[in-house]
Amino acid sequence: MNFPHNRFGKRLKTMLKVDFRRMFTMPLFYIMVGACLVMPILILVMTTMMDGTVSVNPQTGVETVVEGFDNVWQIIGSASTAESTMSMDMTAMCNINLLYFIVSALVCVFVAQDFRSGYAKNLFTVRAKKSDYVISKTAVCFVGGAAMILAFFGGAMLGGSIAGLPYTMEGFSATTIAACVLSKMLLVGVFVALYLMWSIIAKQRLWLSLVGSMMTGMFLFMMIPMLTPLDATAVHILGCLAGSLLLGLGLGAISNQILKKTSLV
Numbered sequence: 353m354n355f356p357h358n359r360f361g362k363r364l365k366t367m368l369k370v371d372f373r374r375m376f377t378m379p380l381f382y383i384m385v386g387a388c389l390v391m392p393i394l395i396l397v398m399t400t401m402m403d404g405t406v407s408v409n410p411q412t413g414v415e416t417v418v419e420g421f422d423n424v425w426q427i428i429g430s431a432s433t434a435e436s437t438m439s440m441d442m443t444a445m446c447n448i449n450l451l452y453f454i455v456s457a458l459v460c461v462f463v464a465q466d467f468r469s470g471y472a473k474n475l476f477t478v479r480a481k482k483s484d485y486v487i488s489k490t491a492v493c494f495v496g497g498a499a500m501i502l503a504f505f506g507g508a509m510l511g512g513s514i515a516g517l518p519y520t521m522e523g524f525s526a527t528t529i530a531a532c533v534l535s536k537m538l539l540v541g542v543f544v545a546l547y548l549m550w551s552i553i554a555k556q557r558l559w560l561s562l563v564g565s566m567m568t569g570m571f572l573f574m575m576i577p578m579l580t581p582l583d584a585t586a587v588h589i590l591g592c593l594a595g596s597l598l599l600g601l602g603l604g605a606i607s608n609q610i611l612k613k614t615s616l617v
Contacts, residue, residue, distance in 0.1 A: 360484070367480060367488040375462065375492055384458055384496075388451060388503040392427055393511035395446050400515040424512030424519050425582055428505065429532050431523050432581035448504050448536065449576045455497040455540060456547045456565040463489065463551035464558040472555075482611040486604045489548055490541070494596075497540035505533055524583040531584035538589065539580060541596025543569060545603040552607045555614075 375381050399420035421427060427447045466472040476482060512519060521529075547565040554561035579592060 363480065363484050364487060367484050368491060371488045371492040372495075375496055378462070380461060381458065381496060384454060385499055385503045388454065388500040389507040391450075392448070392504055392508040393514060396421060396424070396427060396508065396511035396515040396517060399446070400517065421517060424508060424517045425521065425524070425529065427508050427511075428529065429536075429580060429582040429584075430577055431583050432578065448501065448508070449573065451497070451500050451504055452540070452543050452573065452576065453566060453569055455493070455500060455543055456562060456569060458496050458500075459489075459493045459544055459547040460551045460554075460558055460561040460565060462493065463548065464554070464556055464561060467556040476611075483604075483608045485611070486548065486552075486607045490544055490600055490604060493544045493548065494541050497544055498537040501533065501537045501540065528583045528585065531586070531589055532580055532582050535580040535584050535588045535592040536576075538592040538596055539576065542572065542592075542599045545596075545600045545607075546572075549603045549607045549610070552610050 402420060429448065466475075472485070475485065524532075546568055547561070550564035550568070551561040554564065579595075580588060
């Protein structure tokens, strides 16, 4: 009898189909995408209402003036200047870059469910290879993270209209904004590979994967504005793409070795 050879392409296609179906039927995914849509609306409306509000420290007597967003695009990114990209004010922190931490919840919960339910153990015992699992999870979670970026962008456009903020562009254009959003979507691959490695290390221990992901993600957080500015060009897009591919391959290989060397329970 001739048994059909289960080639890499066929195995990966099957696993991708299963993982995409599981993600698109997971309520958490839609909750997170919905939260990413609502978040910029709330941020823009609330900061606009608080703009100019003065708060006084009762102990020191120091007055602090709350400064809101000057325009809608500030919640998407900042221009590639040292002053704007390294700023630590509210408008620099409460923006689309927060989603890179929210993506960690999607990756960590997705993988932890595999090990808690016994799905991963049964999967590897029956037919799948561990390298296929790493590639499939990286690709599926990347798509999920990119969907969150697009949802946030859509929410920002709606929130800006509700808050009455201007859409004026100074120092950048619609083309560079599109490049900025695309580079942010591509940069998701770097964080997904990092979070996936922590999830595989922690396996069913969700708390451990979340703590590890948040801690290591903080080291890359300050680099995001410089890699994905509002005046982004093809260089930024290619840089984010190259970074995602290289780190995806490197961290994916590490994740694959961890699966091979450790227990699946």
